[in-house]
Amino acid sequence: MYIPAIYKNENQEDIKKFIAENGFAILVNQTNAKLWATHIPLILDENEAGKAILVGHISKENPQGESFKTNTEVLAIFTGVHSYISSSWYDHENVPTWNYVAVHVYGKVKTLNLEEATKSLKKLVDKYEATSEKPLRIEDLSKQTMLQARGITAFEIEITGIEAVKKMSQNRDAKNHQNIISELEKTGCPNSILVAQEMSKKP
Known part of the structure:
Protein backbone atom coordinates (compact mmCIF):
# COMPACT_ATOMS: atom_id res chain seq x y z
CA MET A 1 0.00 0.00 0.00
CA TYR A 2 1.06 3.60 -0.43
CA ILE A 3 2.45 4.99 2.85
CA PRO A 4 3.99 8.46 3.10
CA ALA A 5 7.27 8.16 5.03
CA ILE A 6 6.00 10.19 7.99
CA TYR A 7 3.20 7.66 8.62
CA LYS A 8 5.22 4.45 8.07
CA ASN A 9 5.42 2.23 11.17
CA GLU A 10 8.54 0.05 11.23
CA ASN A 11 8.49 -0.79 14.94
CA GLN A 12 8.25 -4.61 14.80
CA GLU A 13 7.14 -5.02 18.42
CA ASP A 14 4.42 -2.42 17.90
CA ILE A 15 3.26 -4.23 14.76
CA LYS A 16 3.15 -7.62 16.54
CA LYS A 17 1.13 -6.09 19.38
CA PHE A 18 -1.24 -4.47 16.89
CA ILE A 19 -1.90 -7.78 15.09
CA ALA A 20 -2.45 -9.55 18.42
CA GLU A 21 -4.98 -6.91 19.51
CA ASN A 22 -6.71 -6.59 16.12
CA GLY A 23 -6.73 -10.20 15.00
CA PHE A 24 -9.98 -10.14 13.01
CA ALA A 25 -8.56 -9.70 9.53
CA ILE A 26 -9.53 -9.66 5.86
CA LEU A 27 -7.81 -12.41 3.88
CA ILE A 43 -3.09 -15.56 14.91
CA LEU A 44 0.53 -14.49 14.60
CA ASP A 45 2.83 -17.42 15.38
CA GLU A 46 6.12 -19.12 14.38
CA ASN A 47 6.57 -22.38 12.49
CA GLU A 48 9.07 -25.10 13.43
CA ALA A 49 11.77 -23.32 11.43
CA GLY A 50 11.27 -20.17 13.50
CA LYS A 51 9.70 -18.20 10.64
CA ALA A 52 6.81 -15.83 11.29
CA ILE A 53 3.42 -17.18 10.20
CA LEU A 54 -0.27 -16.41 10.43
CA VAL A 55 -2.61 -19.27 11.34
CA GLY A 56 -6.32 -19.49 10.61
CA HIS A 57 -9.14 -21.40 8.95
CA ILE A 58 -12.14 -20.93 6.68
CA SER A 59 -15.16 -23.06 5.85
CA LYS A 60 -14.56 -25.88 3.36
CA GLU A 61 -17.56 -24.47 1.50
CA ASN A 62 -15.57 -21.28 0.84
CA PRO A 63 -14.03 -21.46 -2.68
CA GLN A 64 -11.03 -19.51 -1.42
CA GLY A 65 -9.68 -22.65 0.24
CA GLU A 66 -9.59 -24.56 -3.03
CA SER A 67 -7.71 -21.69 -4.65
CA PHE A 68 -4.87 -22.07 -2.14
CA LYS A 69 -3.74 -25.15 -4.08
CA THR A 70 -2.90 -23.18 -7.22
CA ILE A 85 -10.46 14.67 11.05
CA SER A 86 -12.09 18.03 10.29
CA SER A 87 -9.77 20.77 9.07
CA SER A 88 -11.97 23.22 10.99
CA TRP A 89 -10.01 22.05 14.04
CA TYR A 90 -6.78 23.61 12.71
CA ASP A 91 -5.64 27.19 13.24
CA HIS A 92 -5.18 27.53 9.47
CA GLU A 93 -7.03 26.66 6.27
CA ASN A 94 -6.60 23.10 5.02
CA VAL A 95 -8.55 20.06 3.81
CA PRO A 96 -10.17 17.38 5.99
CA THR A 97 -8.53 13.97 6.30
CA TRP A 98 -8.79 10.62 8.09
CA ASN A 99 -6.59 9.19 10.86
CA TYR A 100 -6.18 5.42 11.02
CA VAL A 101 -3.94 2.46 11.81
CA ALA A 102 -3.56 -0.58 9.54
CA VAL A 103 -1.18 -3.44 8.80
CA LEU A 114 -6.66 -32.57 10.30
CA GLU A 115 -4.18 -32.97 13.17
CA GLU A 116 -2.53 -29.64 12.37
CA ALA A 117 -5.96 -28.03 11.96
CA THR A 118 -6.96 -29.18 15.45
CA LYS A 119 -3.78 -27.64 16.89
CA SER A 120 -4.51 -24.35 15.14
CA LEU A 121 -8.07 -24.37 16.50
CA LYS A 122 -6.67 -24.90 20.00
CA LYS A 123 -4.40 -21.84 19.64
CA LEU A 124 -7.32 -19.72 18.48
CA VAL A 125 -9.68 -20.89 21.22
CA ASP A 126 -7.04 -20.62 23.96
CA LYS A 127 -6.28 -17.02 22.96
CA TYR A 128 -9.85 -15.80 23.05
CA GLU A 129 -10.99 -17.92 26.00
CA ALA A 130 -8.10 -16.70 28.19
CA THR A 131 -10.22 -14.02 29.88
CA SER A 132 -13.35 -16.16 30.27
CA GLU A 133 -14.55 -17.07 33.75
CA MET A 146 -14.91 -32.13 17.03
CA LEU A 147 -16.14 -33.81 13.85
CA GLN A 148 -16.97 -30.24 12.82
CA ALA A 149 -13.23 -29.69 12.36
CA ARG A 150 -13.57 -31.75 9.17
CA GLY A 151 -15.67 -28.93 7.76
CA ILE A 152 -12.87 -26.37 7.74
CA THR A 153 -9.82 -25.63 5.63
CA ALA A 154 -7.08 -24.74 8.11
CA PHE A 155 -3.95 -23.04 6.86
CA GLU A 156 -0.79 -21.22 7.74
CA ILE A 157 0.70 -18.26 5.91
CA GLU A 158 4.48 -17.90 5.81
CA ILE A 159 5.01 -14.15 6.02
CA THR A 160 7.03 -12.63 3.18
CA GLY A 161 6.39 -8.95 3.85
CA ILE A 162 4.69 -6.50 6.20
CA GLU A 163 3.57 -2.92 5.60
CA ALA A 164 2.26 -0.87 8.52
CA VAL A 165 0.76 2.60 8.61
CA LYS A 166 -0.05 4.73 11.63
CA LYS A 167 -1.54 8.05 10.48
CA MET A 168 -2.12 10.08 13.62
CA SER A 169 -1.61 13.70 12.53
CA GLN A 170 2.18 13.47 12.87
CA ASN A 171 2.38 16.24 10.26
CA ARG A 172 0.74 18.77 12.60
CA ASP A 173 2.54 21.03 15.08
CA ILE A 181 -7.23 15.41 20.26
CA SER A 182 -9.56 17.78 22.12
CA GLU A 183 -12.06 17.92 19.28
CA LEU A 184 -12.06 14.15 18.85
CA GLU A 185 -12.82 13.73 22.55
CA LYS A 186 -15.76 16.13 22.24
CA THR A 187 -17.45 14.06 19.51
CA GLY A 188 -18.55 11.34 21.91
CA CYS A 189 -17.91 8.82 19.12
CA PRO A 190 -16.16 5.71 20.52
CA ASN A 191 -13.86 5.38 17.49
CA SER A 192 -12.91 9.06 17.61
CA ILE A 193 -12.15 8.84 21.31
CA LEU A 194 -9.92 5.82 20.69
CA VAL A 195 -8.05 7.78 18.01
CA ALA A 196 -7.59 10.64 20.50
CA GLN A 197 -6.14 8.16 22.99
CA GLU A 198 -3.79 6.78 20.34
CA MET A 199 -2.68 10.30 19.42
CA SER A 200 -1.99 11.05 23.08
CA LYS A 201 0.51 8.22 23.40
CA LYS A 202 4.19 9.12 23.39
CA PRO A 203 6.06 8.11 20.19
Missing part, protein backbone atom coordinates in the same frame (compact mmCIF):
# COMPACT_ATOMS: atom_id res chain seq x y z
CA VAL A 28 -7.48 -11.54 0.18
CA ASN A 29 -6.33 -13.57 -2.81
CA GLN A 30 -7.36 -14.37 -6.36
CA THR A 31 -10.07 -17.02 -6.47
CA ASN A 32 -11.79 -18.18 -9.65
CA ALA A 33 -10.03 -15.40 -11.60
CA LYS A 34 -11.32 -12.60 -9.39
CA LEU A 35 -10.30 -10.93 -6.13
CA TRP A 36 -11.79 -12.68 -3.11
CA ALA A 37 -11.90 -11.57 0.53
CA THR A 38 -12.88 -13.44 3.69
CA HIS A 39 -13.27 -11.92 7.16
CA ILE A 40 -11.62 -14.24 9.70
CA PRO A 41 -9.54 -14.26 12.89
CA LEU A 42 -5.82 -14.86 12.34
CA ASN A 71 -2.50 -19.60 -6.00
CA THR A 72 -0.47 -19.36 -2.81
CA GLU A 73 -0.02 -15.57 -2.72
CA VAL A 74 -2.30 -13.96 -0.12
CA LEU A 75 -2.74 -10.64 1.65
CA ALA A 76 -4.07 -10.30 5.20
CA ILE A 77 -5.36 -6.85 6.16
CA PHE A 78 -5.58 -5.85 9.82
CA THR A 79 -7.37 -2.60 10.68
CA GLY A 80 -7.46 -0.61 13.90
CA VAL A 81 -8.92 2.64 15.17
CA HIS A 82 -9.88 5.33 12.68
CA SER A 83 -11.72 8.63 12.57
CA TYR A 84 -12.59 11.59 10.35
CA HIS A 104 -0.88 -5.41 5.54
CA VAL A 105 0.75 -8.84 5.78
CA TYR A 106 1.83 -10.60 2.59
CA GLY A 107 2.66 -14.29 2.45
CA LYS A 108 2.43 -17.75 0.97
CA VAL A 109 -0.39 -19.97 2.18
CA LYS A 110 -0.42 -23.73 2.67
CA THR A 111 -3.25 -25.90 3.95
CA LEU A 112 -2.98 -28.08 7.05
CA ASN A 113 -4.00 -31.67 7.71
CA LYS A 134 -14.93 -20.69 32.63
CA PRO A 135 -12.59 -21.05 29.63
CA LEU A 136 -13.60 -23.51 26.93
CA ARG A 137 -10.89 -26.00 25.98
CA ILE A 138 -10.70 -27.89 22.69
CA GLU A 139 -9.42 -30.91 24.63
CA ASP A 140 -12.71 -31.04 26.59
CA LEU A 141 -14.99 -31.14 23.54
CA SER A 142 -16.54 -34.46 22.57
CA LYS A 143 -15.43 -36.43 19.50
CA GLN A 144 -18.88 -35.79 18.06
CA THR A 145 -18.46 -32.03 18.37
CA ALA A 174 2.03 20.54 18.82
CA LYS A 175 -0.77 23.12 19.08
CA ASN A 176 -2.86 21.70 16.23
CA HIS A 177 -2.12 18.13 17.31
CA GLN A 178 -3.59 18.87 20.73
CA ASN A 179 -6.55 20.69 19.16
CA ILE A 180 -7.37 17.58 17.14
Whole structure:
Protein backbone atom coordinates (compact mmCIF):
# COMPACT_ATOMS: atom_id res chain seq x y z
CA MET A 1 0.00 0.00 0.00
CA TYR A 2 1.06 3.60 -0.43
CA ILE A 3 2.45 4.99 2.85
CA PRO A 4 3.99 8.46 3.10
CA ALA A 5 7.27 8.16 5.03
CA ILE A 6 6.00 10.19 7.99
CA TYR A 7 3.20 7.66 8.62
CA LYS A 8 5.22 4.45 8.07
CA ASN A 9 5.42 2.23 11.17
CA GLU A 10 8.54 0.05 11.23
CA ASN A 11 8.49 -0.79 14.94
CA GLN A 12 8.25 -4.61 14.80
CA GLU A 13 7.14 -5.02 18.42
CA ASP A 14 4.42 -2.42 17.90
CA ILE A 15 3.26 -4.23 14.76
CA LYS A 16 3.15 -7.62 16.54
CA LYS A 17 1.13 -6.09 19.38
CA PHE A 18 -1.24 -4.47 16.89
CA ILE A 19 -1.90 -7.78 15.09
CA ALA A 20 -2.45 -9.55 18.42
CA GLU A 21 -4.98 -6.91 19.51
CA ASN A 22 -6.71 -6.59 16.12
CA GLY A 23 -6.73 -10.20 15.00
CA PHE A 24 -9.98 -10.14 13.01
CA ALA A 25 -8.56 -9.70 9.53
CA ILE A 26 -9.53 -9.66 5.86
CA LEU A 27 -7.81 -12.41 3.88
CA VAL A 28 -7.48 -11.54 0.18
CA ASN A 29 -6.33 -13.57 -2.81
CA GLN A 30 -7.36 -14.37 -6.36
CA THR A 31 -10.07 -17.02 -6.47
CA ASN A 32 -11.79 -18.18 -9.65
CA ALA A 33 -10.03 -15.40 -11.60
CA LYS A 34 -11.32 -12.60 -9.39
CA LEU A 35 -10.30 -10.93 -6.13
CA TRP A 36 -11.79 -12.68 -3.11
CA ALA A 37 -11.90 -11.57 0.53
CA THR A 38 -12.88 -13.44 3.69
CA HIS A 39 -13.27 -11.92 7.16
CA ILE A 40 -11.62 -14.24 9.70
CA PRO A 41 -9.54 -14.26 12.89
CA LEU A 42 -5.82 -14.86 12.34
CA ILE A 43 -3.09 -15.56 14.91
CA LEU A 44 0.53 -14.49 14.60
CA ASP A 45 2.83 -17.42 15.38
CA GLU A 46 6.12 -19.12 14.38
CA ASN A 47 6.57 -22.38 12.49
CA GLU A 48 9.07 -25.10 13.43
CA ALA A 49 11.77 -23.32 11.43
CA GLY A 50 11.27 -20.17 13.50
CA LYS A 51 9.70 -18.20 10.64
CA ALA A 52 6.81 -15.83 11.29
CA ILE A 53 3.42 -17.18 10.20
CA LEU A 54 -0.27 -16.41 10.43
CA VAL A 55 -2.61 -19.27 11.34
CA GLY A 56 -6.32 -19.49 10.61
CA HIS A 57 -9.14 -21.40 8.95
CA ILE A 58 -12.14 -20.93 6.68
CA SER A 59 -15.16 -23.06 5.85
CA LYS A 60 -14.56 -25.88 3.36
CA GLU A 61 -17.56 -24.47 1.50
CA ASN A 62 -15.57 -21.28 0.84
CA PRO A 63 -14.03 -21.46 -2.68
CA GLN A 64 -11.03 -19.51 -1.42
CA GLY A 65 -9.68 -22.65 0.24
CA GLU A 66 -9.59 -24.56 -3.03
CA SER A 67 -7.71 -21.69 -4.65
CA PHE A 68 -4.87 -22.07 -2.14
CA LYS A 69 -3.74 -25.15 -4.08
CA THR A 70 -2.90 -23.18 -7.22
CA ASN A 71 -2.50 -19.60 -6.00
CA THR A 72 -0.47 -19.36 -2.81
CA GLU A 73 -0.02 -15.57 -2.72
CA VAL A 74 -2.30 -13.96 -0.12
CA LEU A 75 -2.74 -10.64 1.65
CA ALA A 76 -4.07 -10.30 5.20
CA ILE A 77 -5.36 -6.85 6.16
CA PHE A 78 -5.58 -5.85 9.82
CA THR A 79 -7.37 -2.60 10.68
CA GLY A 80 -7.46 -0.61 13.90
CA VAL A 81 -8.92 2.64 15.17
CA HIS A 82 -9.88 5.33 12.68
CA SER A 83 -11.72 8.63 12.57
CA TYR A 84 -12.59 11.59 10.35
CA ILE A 85 -10.46 14.67 11.05
CA SER A 86 -12.09 18.03 10.29
CA SER A 87 -9.77 20.77 9.07
CA SER A 88 -11.97 23.22 10.99
CA TRP A 89 -10.01 22.05 14.04
CA TYR A 90 -6.78 23.61 12.71
CA ASP A 91 -5.64 27.19 13.24
CA HIS A 92 -5.18 27.53 9.47
CA GLU A 93 -7.03 26.66 6.27
CA ASN A 94 -6.60 23.10 5.02
CA VAL A 95 -8.55 20.06 3.81
CA PRO A 96 -10.17 17.38 5.99
CA THR A 97 -8.53 13.97 6.30
CA TRP A 98 -8.79 10.62 8.09
CA ASN A 99 -6.59 9.19 10.86
CA TYR A 100 -6.18 5.42 11.02
CA VAL A 101 -3.94 2.46 11.81
CA ALA A 102 -3.56 -0.58 9.54
CA VAL A 103 -1.18 -3.44 8.80
CA HIS A 104 -0.88 -5.41 5.54
CA VAL A 105 0.75 -8.84 5.78
CA TYR A 106 1.83 -10.60 2.59
CA GLY A 107 2.66 -14.29 2.45
CA LYS A 108 2.43 -17.75 0.97
CA VAL A 109 -0.39 -19.97 2.18
CA LYS A 110 -0.42 -23.73 2.67
CA THR A 111 -3.25 -25.90 3.95
CA LEU A 112 -2.98 -28.08 7.05
CA ASN A 113 -4.00 -31.67 7.71
CA LEU A 114 -6.66 -32.57 10.30
CA GLU A 115 -4.18 -32.97 13.17
CA GLU A 116 -2.53 -29.64 12.37
CA ALA A 117 -5.96 -28.03 11.96
CA THR A 118 -6.96 -29.18 15.45
CA LYS A 119 -3.78 -27.64 16.89
CA SER A 120 -4.51 -24.35 15.14
CA LEU A 121 -8.07 -24.37 16.50
CA LYS A 122 -6.67 -24.90 20.00
CA LYS A 123 -4.40 -21.84 19.64
CA LEU A 124 -7.32 -19.72 18.48
CA VAL A 125 -9.68 -20.89 21.22
CA ASP A 126 -7.04 -20.62 23.96
CA LYS A 127 -6.28 -17.02 22.96
CA TYR A 128 -9.85 -15.80 23.05
CA GLU A 129 -10.99 -17.92 26.00
CA ALA A 130 -8.10 -16.70 28.19
CA THR A 131 -10.22 -14.02 29.88
CA SER A 132 -13.35 -16.16 30.27
CA GLU A 133 -14.55 -17.07 33.75
CA LYS A 134 -14.93 -20.69 32.63
CA PRO A 135 -12.59 -21.05 29.63
CA LEU A 136 -13.60 -23.51 26.93
CA ARG A 137 -10.89 -26.00 25.98
CA ILE A 138 -10.70 -27.89 22.69
CA GLU A 139 -9.42 -30.91 24.63
CA ASP A 140 -12.71 -31.04 26.59
CA LEU A 141 -14.99 -31.14 23.54
CA SER A 142 -16.54 -34.46 22.57
CA LYS A 143 -15.43 -36.43 19.50
CA GLN A 144 -18.88 -35.79 18.06
CA THR A 145 -18.46 -32.03 18.37
CA MET A 146 -14.91 -32.13 17.03
CA LEU A 147 -16.14 -33.81 13.85
CA GLN A 148 -16.97 -30.24 12.82
CA ALA A 149 -13.23 -29.69 12.36
CA ARG A 150 -13.57 -31.75 9.17
CA GLY A 151 -15.67 -28.93 7.76
CA ILE A 152 -12.87 -26.37 7.74
CA THR A 153 -9.82 -25.63 5.63
CA ALA A 154 -7.08 -24.74 8.11
CA PHE A 155 -3.95 -23.04 6.86
CA GLU A 156 -0.79 -21.22 7.74
CA ILE A 157 0.70 -18.26 5.91
CA GLU A 158 4.48 -17.90 5.81
CA ILE A 159 5.01 -14.15 6.02
CA THR A 160 7.03 -12.63 3.18
CA GLY A 161 6.39 -8.95 3.85
CA ILE A 162 4.69 -6.50 6.20
CA GLU A 163 3.57 -2.92 5.60
CA ALA A 164 2.26 -0.87 8.52
CA VAL A 165 0.76 2.60 8.61
CA LYS A 166 -0.05 4.73 11.63
CA LYS A 167 -1.54 8.05 10.48
CA MET A 168 -2.12 10.08 13.62
CA SER A 169 -1.61 13.70 12.53
CA GLN A 170 2.18 13.47 12.87
CA ASN A 171 2.38 16.24 10.26
CA ARG A 172 0.74 18.77 12.60
CA ASP A 173 2.54 21.03 15.08
CA ALA A 174 2.03 20.54 18.82
CA LYS A 175 -0.77 23.12 19.08
CA ASN A 176 -2.86 21.70 16.23
CA HIS A 177 -2.12 18.13 17.31
CA GLN A 178 -3.59 18.87 20.73
CA ASN A 179 -6.55 20.69 19.16
CA ILE A 180 -7.37 17.58 17.14
CA ILE A 181 -7.23 15.41 20.26
CA SER A 182 -9.56 17.78 22.12
CA GLU A 183 -12.06 17.92 19.28
CA LEU A 184 -12.06 14.15 18.85
CA GLU A 185 -12.82 13.73 22.55
CA LYS A 186 -15.76 16.13 22.24
CA THR A 187 -17.45 14.06 19.51
CA GLY A 188 -18.55 11.34 21.91
CA CYS A 189 -17.91 8.82 19.12
CA PRO A 190 -16.16 5.71 20.52
CA ASN A 191 -13.86 5.38 17.49
CA SER A 192 -12.91 9.06 17.61
CA ILE A 193 -12.15 8.84 21.31
CA LEU A 194 -9.92 5.82 20.69
CA VAL A 195 -8.05 7.78 18.01
CA ALA A 196 -7.59 10.64 20.50
CA GLN A 197 -6.14 8.16 22.99
CA GLU A 198 -3.79 6.78 20.34
CA MET A 199 -2.68 10.30 19.42
CA SER A 200 -1.99 11.05 23.08
CA LYS A 201 0.51 8.22 23.40
CA LYS A 202 4.19 9.12 23.39
CA PRO A 203 6.06 8.11 20.19
